[in-house]
Amino acid sequence: MRKLAAYTIPFVGLKIGSHGFEYEIGKELFEHFEYEDFNNANLHVDLVLDKKATMMELFFETSGTVNVNCDLTNEPFDMPISGSLRLVVNFGDEFNDENEELLILPHGEYEINIAQYVYEIIVLAVPHKRIHPGIEDGTLKSDVLDKLEELSPKGTNEDNDNEENIDPRWNKLKNLLNDK
Known part of the structure; x- marks a missing residue:
């Protein structure tokens, strides 16, 4: 003390x-x-x-x-x-x-x-x-940031294309949210 x-x-x-x-x-x-x-x-x-x-x-x-x-x-x-x-x-x-x-x-x-x-x-x-x-501001250069960028999910446009290939049962569940 x-x-x-x-x-x-x-x-x-x-x-x-x-x-x-x-x-x-x-x-x-x-x-x-x-x-x-x-x-x-x-x-x-x-x-x-x-x-x-x-x-x-x-x-x-x-x-x-x-x-x-x-x-x-x-x-x-x-x-x-x-x-x-x-x-x-x-x-x-x-x-x-x-x-x-x-x-x-x-x-x-x-x-x-x-x-x-x-x-x-x-x-x-x-x-x-x-x-x-x-x-x-994007000025930090770090190995950790490079690795995070490398492992991050790519291509948000591909995600939109994949929505068309979704199992139709999931689309029926989405309709439950819209039918209020």
Whole structure:
């Protein structure tokens, strides 16, 4: 847990009002959480802590790039991401983080560790499907892409010709859909 000390904010000494914090995030944070989908990370997190008399509001904004492998070709590339989160911190009898936008800390707490929230913002900002930008614009040259092109089905015109040679029983089934 000592590695995450940089993400601990002692709020008890802060005056009421807004306070800004900045973090540069690398691969170390993800290694701590044993998240291995990123080859590398270069992210910037801006945090505004708005301290009030009985509660706090935390506003997270993150942007930067993560190096991930393409889902189609397994080629590594830098994917730009950005994300945000608003977290309300209240005080109560016991710790409760069941709600994703509300954190309840026990009375008497004097610091908050934000590493988990930074980690979640970044991981959730990455799209489920990671496609290398070179695939979309056609500039990526890869053995995997060449093999996919070679093995892809050819000739959509042939498919239309084959429809005429379909077993007539299937055509009767198609009529069921049209007879409404």
